[in-house]
Amino acid sequence: MFGAIVLVHEWGHFITAKKFGVQVNEFSIGMGWKIWGKFHNGTLYTIRLLPIGGFCAMEGENEESNNPTSLSSKSPLKRIIVFAAGAFMNFLLAWLLFSIVIGYSGYGSNTIKSVIENSPIANAGAVAGETIIAIDGKKIKTRNDVSTMVTDGDKVYGVSIEGLDGTVRVVPIKPQPKEDGGVALGFYAVAKKGSVLECITLGYSETISCLKKTLEGFVMIITGQVHFKDMMGIVGVGQVSTQVWNEGLKYSYMVAIMNMFQLAALLSVNLSVLNLLPLPALDGGRIFFTLIEIVRGKPLNQEKEGYFHVVGFVFLMGLMIAIFFNDIVRLMG
Numbered sequence: 001m002f003g004a005i006v007l008v009h010e011w012g013h014f015i016t017a018k019k020f021g022v023q024v025n026e027f028s029i030g031m032g033w034k035i036w037g038k039f040h041n042g043t044l045y046t047i048r049l050l051p052i053g054g055f056c057a058m059e060g061e062n063e064e065s066n067n068p069t070s071l072s073s074k075s076p077l078k079r080i081i082v083f084a085a086g087a088f089m090n091f092l093l094a095w096l097l098f099s100i101v102i103g104y105s106g107y108g109s110n111t112i113k114s115v116i117e118n119s120p121i122a123n124a125g126a127v128a129g130e131t132i133i134a135i136d137g138k139k140i141k142t143r144n145d146v147s148t149m150v151t152d153g154d155k156v157y158g159v160s161i162e163g164l165d166g167t168v169r170v171v172p173i174k175p176q177p178k179e180d181g182g183v184a185l186g187f188y189a190v191a192k193k194g195s196v197l198e199c200i201t202l203g204y205s206e207t208i209s210c211l212k213k214t215l216e217g218f219v220m221i222i223t224g225q226v227h228f229k230d231m232m233g234i235v236g237v238g239q240v241s242t243q244v245w246n247e248g249l250k251y252s253y254m255v256a257i258m259n260m261f262q263l264a265a266l267l268s269v270n271l272s273v274l275n276l277l278p279l280p281a282l283d284g285g286r287i288f289f290t291l292i293e294i295v296r297g298k299p300l301n302q303e304k305e306g307y308f309h310v311v312g313f314v315f316l317m318g319l320m321i322a323i324f325f326n327d328i329v330r331l332m333g
Contacts, residue, residue, distance in 0.1 A: 001263070001264050001267070002052060002053070002237065002267065003029075003054070004264070005264060006053030006271070007054045008090060009087070009271060009272075010053070010056045010086060011056075012085035012086040012087075013056040013058070013083075016081055017058050017071065017082050020074055020081075020082065021069055021074075022058050022059065022071045022074060022082065023059035023060075024042075024043045024057070024058055024059075025044065025057045025058065026043065026044040026046060026057040027043055027045050028045075028046045028047070028048050028054045028056075028057075029046070029047050029048065029051075029054045030047055030048035030049060030051050030052070030053070031052055031053055031055070032049040033048060033049045034046050034049075035047055035048060035049055058082075059071060062309065063306065064302045064303070072299075076290050079290050080287050080291075083283045083287050083290070084283065086275060087271075087272040087275045090268040090275075091207065093265070094207045094210065094266075094269045094272070095200075095204055095207045097261045097264055097268070098203040098207055098210075098262070099199045099200050099202070100203075100261055101203075101258050101265070102199045102202050102203055104258050105191075105258055106192055106194070107192060107194060107202055108142060108144065108189035108191060108192075109141075109142060109143065109191070109192045110132045110140045110146070110189070111132075111190040112127070112128055112129065112187050112188070112189065112190070113128060113190045113191075114187065114188045115127065115186060115188075116186040116187065119176065119185065119186020119187065120174055120175055120186050121159070121185040122187075124159070124173050125171065126161055126187065129164050130162060130163055130164060131162040132146060132159060132160070132162075133160050133161070133162050133168065134159075134160035135150065135157050135158070136149070137160075142189075144205065144206060144209060145205075147182075147209075148212075151183065152175075152183070153183040155175075156172045156173065156174045157175070158172060159171055159172075159173045173185060206265075207265070210265070210266060210269045214269050214270050218273065218274075229326060229330075231326065232327060233320060233323035233327050234324070235327035236323075236326075236327040237267065240263070241260065241263060244256075244259045245259065245260060247259065280311060280312025281309045281312035281313035281316055282312070282316075285308075285309065286309075289305050
């Protein structure tokens with residue numbers, strides 16, 4: 001799953017590079033030792049031993065090149081598009097997967113199926129069959145809209161509820177904290193099946209919501225609200241994947257597959273955001289240096305920029321190794 005997500009990312013770089021006439025020296029599925037290769041139209045296509053991603057090696061990406069088809073010879077705007085294409089493809093992949101999951105499983109509507117006893121919304125007088133139509137004046141159409149709107153446990157929200165008789169009342173509700181983090185009003189929603197267009201629209205909304213939560217997560221890491229021991233690498237993701245798959249199998253193979261699609265969508269969004277961070281060795285770092293070039297009005301020293309990317313790459317590899325051992329310790333514990 002992780003390999004497929006990274007492959008989609010690298011394919012984004014590949015198709016935009018080819019579109020702009022950039023020489024792609026190698027496009028690889030997998031990492032490590034080459035086990036198969038074929039040369040076609042100036043590009044070496046390879047399959048490598050370790051199925052943990054892939055790469056798209058472009059001429060002039062990390063070195064000086066006088067080749068007119070090198071990446072460094074292209075305009076700054078075209079280079080930015082090539083750098084950003086991988087993250088964009090991950091966004092599209094997440095959108096597609098979320099849309100498929102919603103199409104199969106349905107979605108939580110804004111109609112109340114049942115209320116949890118002694119929950120904030122139950123104490124406010126809401127009952128099954130009523131509909132939440134707005135929060136603080138903003139329209140609500142799905143259960144996910146409620147989760148997106150209600151995030152502050154210290155705030156009192158004005159919840160507009162349409163009663164069984166069609167009348168609308170606005171009640172003040174302060175959400176309660178959940179055991180797994182976050183806050184909730186305390187109700188279960190009626191599940192509905194949507195049309196293809198509705199599933200695509202809701203899939204987009206879910207992707208945007210996941211994107212916002214991922215950004216908030218990175219801010220929490222930077223500000224120290226999330227500790228290193230809470231971070232998870234590929235081993236931890238593998239463990240979670242197994243749990244998600246086995247949980248789905250309790251119901252059916254299709255539920256297990258949909259669970260994996262949802263997890264893959266979450267990982268794809270995370271990879272999209274991570275790669276656009278303005279850090280050396282990441283696509284966001286390359287975009288950052290290209291923007292500096294635009295402001296300066298002349299190219300940066302390729303050798304010095306390359307040095308920053310190498311240092312950044314070494315740091316990221318060190319971080320990955322540290323997180324790997326953190327996963328192992330967590331697994332053994």
